[in-house]
Amino acid sequence: MSKNKKLIVIAGTTASGKSALGIALAKKFGGEIISADSRQIYRGLKIGSGAVSKKEVSDIPHYLLSVANPKKTFTVSQYKKLARKKMEEIWKRNKLPIIVGGTGLYIRAAVDGLVIPEVKPNPKLRRELEKKSVSELSLILKKKDVRRWREIDKKNPRRLVRAIEIATALGKVPAIKMNPLAAEVLFIGIRKEGKMLESLVKKRVAKMVREGLVAETKKLAKTGVSERKIREFGFEYSNTLAFIDGEIGSKSELIDKIVKSTLDYAKRQMTWFGKDSRIIWIRNRQEAIIKINKFLIL
RNA sequence: GCGCCGGUCGGAUAGCGGCUAUUCCAGGGGACUGUAAAUCCCCGGCCUUAUGGGCACCGAAGGUUCGAGUCCUUCCCGGCGCA
Numbered sequence: 001m002s003k004n005k006k007l008i009v010i011a012g013t014t015a016s017g018k019s020a021l022g023i024a025l026a027k028k029f030g031g032e033i034i035s036a037d038s039r040q041i042y043r044g045l046k047i048g049s050g051a052v053s054k055k056e057v058s059d060i061p062h063y064l065l066s067v068a069n070p071k072k073t074f075t076v077s078q079y080k081k082l083a084r085k086k087m088e089e090i091w092k093r094n095k096l097p098i099i100v101g102g103t104g105l106y107i108r109a110a111v112d113g114l115v116i117p118e119v120k121p122n123p124k125l126r127r128e129l130e131k132k133s134v135s136e137l138s139l140i141l142k143k144k145d146v147r148r149w150r151e152i153d154k155k156n157p158r159r160l161v162r163a164i165e166i167a168t169a170l171g172k173v174p175a176i177k178m179n180p181l182a183a184e185v186l187f188i189g190i191r192k193e194g195k196m197l198e199s200l201v202k203k204r205v206a207k208m209v210r211e212g213l214v215a216e217t218k219k220l221a222k223t224g225v226s227e228r229k230i231r232e233f234g235f236e237y238s239n240t241l242a243f244i245d246g247e248i249g250s251k252s253e254l255i256d257k258i259v260k261s262t263l264d265y266a267k268r269q270m271t272w273f274g275k276d277s278r279i280i281w282i283r284n285r286q287e288a289i290i291k292i293n294k295f296l297i298l
Numbered sequence: 299g300c301g302c303c304g305g306u307c308g309g310a311u312a313g314c315g316g317c318u319a320u321u322c323c324a325g326g327g328g329a330c331u332g333u334a335a336a337u338c339c340c341c342g343g344c345c346u347u348a349u350g351g352g353c354a355c356c357g358a359a360g361g362u363u364c365g366a367g368u369c370c371u372u373c374c375c376g377g378c379g380c381a
Contacts, residue, residue, distance in 0.1 A: 014335075076332055078332080103335080104330090106334080156339080158337045158338075159331085176331055262335080
């Protein structure tokens with residue numbers, strides 16, 4: 001390996017086989033894995049988030065899995081700090097960090113160093129703003145920061161609220177800045193499409209339900225995670241909650257709903273990753289190995 | 299055979315004479331500054347020299363009318379009822 005710091009990113013859609021690929025590559029190249037998954041980061045969401053099992057992990061170290069308190073909101077900003085810290089540690093040990101995940105924003109924050117304004121979420125303000133209509137929010141932002149207002153999605157309440165939150169604290173929303181990693185990065189993408197993806201997703205969801213998605217959801221509720229919070233953990237959990245409440249009649253209906261949502265999600269992931277020209281889309285493990293070999297020698 | 303009800307974009311729906319035919323779901327495309335598996339936007343008949351333009355269209359054919367998915371006639375198809 002050359003002296004420069006190197007990092008591999010494996011991005012891709014759900015059920016594409018990222019985790020397995022990551023592990024295989026880690027074994028071959030002396031890597032350690034940093035997860036970039038906004039759900040697996042939480043404790044207690046193993047089944048519904050499709051987290052790798054202990055068996056699969058084998059002897060490859062995995063980081064940023066099950067580290068956050070599910071009762072609290074974990075943010076991209078925290079992720080960025082943790083991920084960068086882990087990378088440094090891995091480099092110090094002379095190993096190769098491999099980021100594996102499907103959460104595009106997390107990868108962008110950690111690798112490209114998207115600079116996120118230092119304004120912590122303000123629950124009180126948010127609660128207040130969430131009562132307002134989109135047009136009211138738009139007006140508020142316009143008064144506080146015309147520049148940001150001009151480019152923001154004026155129909156997206158979440159974005160508007162956040163922008164107002166920042167503008168309230170700093171006076172203005174700072175322009176986007178990047179603080180990229182001082183390392184060479186190889187982006188590898190893996191994806192499945194069409195019927196193939198569909199059948200993989202079906203299998204995966206059926207397995208989740210078989211392995212106790214319902215029990216896991218109940219357990220979260222029992223340990224004091226609010227329903228609202230559980231719903232925010234994504235369609236696996238929100239649909240399961242609906243099943244528990246009887247709004248969804250049967251397990252097969254539950255599976256169908258989750259499968260559908262998963263496929264929609266995969267589409268959104270592709271929208272995100274698809275525009276990143278750095279990603280090299282590989283068809284199989286062998287291709288990945290060839291690319292990485294070249295990357296490490298250079 | 300008679301009577302009633304109905305046939306609207308892939309499915310379901312609105313529409314009771316007037317301008318660009320509605321909404322939901324499914325489908326497709328896209329955005330992304332501390333919630334991102336979140337949140338949000340656009341398209342949805344055909345053609346196109348595409349932040350625009352052209353041509354269609356409401357089971358079929360005629361008719362009434364300045365104007366018809368909407369009214370009338372006949373036919374076709376489906377459901378229900380009576381024979």
